[in-house]
Amino acid sequence: VLASIRNPSYQAAISSVLPRDSLTRASGLVGLSQGVLSLIVPVMAGVLMASFGLRGIVMIQIPVVIGGGLAVFGAFSRSRNTVERRDGAARPGFLNGFVSGLFPAFAFLRKEPLMKWLLVYIVVHDGMLALASSMLTPLILSTHDSTTVGLVTSVGAAGGLAGSLPLVVANPQKRLMFCLLIF
Numbered sequence: 001v002l003a004s005i006r007n008p009s010y011q012a013a014i015s016s017v018l019p020r021d022s023l024t025r026a027s028g029l030v031g032l033s034q035g036v037l038s039l040i041v042p043v044m045a046g047v048l049m050a051s052f053g054l055r056g057i058v059m060i061q062i063p064v065v066i067g068g069g070l071a072v073f074g075a076f077s078r079s080r081n082t083v084e085r086r087d088g089a090a091r092p093g094f095l096n097g098f099v100s101g102l103f104p105a106f107a108f109l110r111k112e113p114l115m116k117w118l119l120v121y122i123v124v125h126d127g128m129l130a131l132a133s134s135m136l137t138p139l140i141l142s143t144h145d146s147t148t149v150g151l152v153t154s155v156g157a158a159g160g161l162a163g164s165l166p167l168v169v170a171n172p173q174k175r176l177m178f179c180l181l182i183f
Contacts, residue, residue, distance in 0.1 A: 014026055014027075014030070021173065024167055024171050024172060024173070025167065025168055025171045027167060028164045028165070028166075028167025028168035028169075028171075029164075029168055030164075031160060031161075031163065031164030031167065032161065032164040032165060032168055034160065034164075035157055035158070035160040035161030035162075035163075035164050036161060038153070038154070038156075038157030038160060038161075039154045039157040039158055039161055040154070042149070042150040042151070042152075042153035042154045042157070043147075043150040043151055043153075043154045044150070045057075045146075045150050046145075046146045046147040046148070046149055046150025046151065047147060047150065048060065049146040049147075049150075050145060050146050050147050136152070136153075137149055140152055166179075167179070
């Protein structure tokens with residue numbers, strides 16, 4: 001649910017900052033970075049789990065989460081004055097901005113039925129992917145150790161990495177959907 005809100009916002013932010021001819025390459029770079037992380041992190045998690053057990057993982061995770069939260073808070077507190085509204089109007093609070101942004105979004109979906117069905121497809125696709133991913137770990141752990149889970153997850157992430165790399169290198173401007181399907 002959070003990813004379905006975060007990901008379009010993230011993509012919209014990228015498209016508002018970069019020139020149009022750089023969007024494909026930027027999308028490929030985002031996919032590439034996610035692929036690299038998805039490739040490395042599961043193997044590291046499997047090795048750490050085998051070495052330190054669940055208690056050790058929790059003891060590592062607590063400072064990492066706190067440090068990450070502090071880094072994000074620091075970045076947002078420093079960038080508060082860097083992003084200004086072009087019309088000069090005051091920014092609404094988070095909740096008011098969220099609620100007031102829902103109405104134009106729903107109006108857009110009513111106006112563009114293709115986008116509505118694309119949204120339905122994304123929700124179903126991501127739900128099925130989450131379901132399969134959550135069942136994969138116990139299935140592998142029933143016959144193998146945690147290091148194997150990390151290895152299998154990393155090998156699966158290699159496909160995402162292999163699909164993003166051509167977008168970065170080729171940066172196709174025409175027949176983009178065809179290229180995306182091939183990659």
